[in-house]
Amino acid sequence: MEKQTLATLAASIENWRAPEVPADIPHGDMPGDKVEINQGHIQKANLIFPLLVPLAAKAAEISSRVVVAVCGGSGVGKSETASLLSHYFRSVGVGAYTLSGDNYPRRIPQYNDAERVRVFRTGGMRGMLQKGVYTKQNGCALQKLWVADVDADPSTALDEPWLQVYQAAGRAALADYLGTEREQDYDELSAILAAFKSGAQSIWLKRMGRTEDARWYEAVDFSEVSVLMIEWTHGNSDFLQGVDIPVLLNSTPEETRAHRRARNRDGKIDSPFTTMVLEIEQKELDSCAHKAKLIISKSGELLRYDEYRALMDTQGV
Incomplete structure (x- = not known):
């Protein structure tokens, strides 16, 4: 394919036709990441690409x-869609590389x-102390909830005001951690973008597996x-x-829950703690949504920000 600039591509984008998608297209660089492209991902990429090129x-x-x-958010198809968009750029002579932001947490x-979990539980106990509801009895009851891993379950706190205090304070502490500079190494990734x-x-890019010894750097050729x-939950973070150009693949809380239920083939649902994490991440995505240049619904429709806002307001986000 003959090389071309983004300007010349934009001038002829109305004549663009989506290329075939081979099974082995390059994808994000997260070790062990599995990308399974389906027709829904292709439809989204086909919608996004001609809008993305002029931007x-x-x-x-x-x-x-x-x-x-x-x-x-979770399960919305970030890896697949980003991989397709990079493939589309390369197919018309514009070099593209897909970087996974999941290589850049601090741990x-x-x-x-x-x-x-530590942040949530520590914040919860401190909240109990501040509200004067921490007692030896409540502390012992809390430890049993930890062992059962249900201390984040709202149903356990319906008749326990002290546990409501614990959960509210723990959630607030967790919200101050998730997606922040304490959790993610934004400085390193921002330096890569600047380079x-x-x-x-x-550029030397980080690789992070799931074990302590599975961390290394690879020199990636960016000459072409x-x-x-970037495919990453936090790609639109301040x-x-x-x-x-931030592109938001939106999913309402109910759509996210439905997706995760369908994906759990063994019938298990997310733990109360995981559900809380997803809810907090949803609010973080929502707080930055106004910056997105393109917003695509879960069903593959282009949304204006006011349409997005109306949709999310109906979900209480």
């Missing part, structure tokens, strides 16, 4: 290299999951790359610097 061409007037962030998944835009020909595609 990228405009951004390229300032910097010849452009950063696109595909963000959204490996196991330790970060434990830190999330990319400055014209770096090769014009579009850096903490991340250097993103030109």
Whole structure:
């Protein structure tokens, strides 16, 4: 395929036709990440790409290299859609690379999951102390709830005011941790985006597996790359610097729950703690949604921000 600039691509985008999608297209660089592209992902990418190209061409007037962030909640198809968009750019002669933001937490998944629980429980106990509801009896009852892993379950607190205090304070503490600089290494990723835009020909990118010894860096050749595609829940965060075009793949809380129920083949549902994490992440995504250049619904429709706002308001977000 002959190389072309984003400007020339934008000038002819009305004639663009989606290429075939091979089974082995390159995807995000998270070790062990599994990308399973289906027709729904292709439909979304086909909608986004002709809208994205003119935005990228405009951004390229300032910097010849452009950063696109595909963000959204759990199960919305970030990895698949970002991989398709990069494939589409490459298919028309514009170099693109897909970077997974999940390589940039401060802790490996196991330790970060434990830190999330620690933050919630520590915040909850401190809240009890501040409200004067911590007693030896309540402390012992709380420990039993920890062992059963139901201390975040609202149903356990219906007749226990002290536990309501614990859960509210713990949730507030967790909200101050999730997606912040305490959890994610935004500085490192922002520095990578700055290096990319400055014209770096090769950049060392982080790889993070699921164990402590599965962390390393790889030198990636960016000499032919014009579009850096980030797929990440936090790609539209105020903490991340250097993103030109945030693309929000939206999913309402009910759509997210339905997706996760369908994905759990063994019939198990998310734990109360995981449900709380997803709810907090939904609110974080919502707080930054006004910055998104494109918003796509779960069903694959383009939404204006006011349409998005009306949809989410009906869900209480």
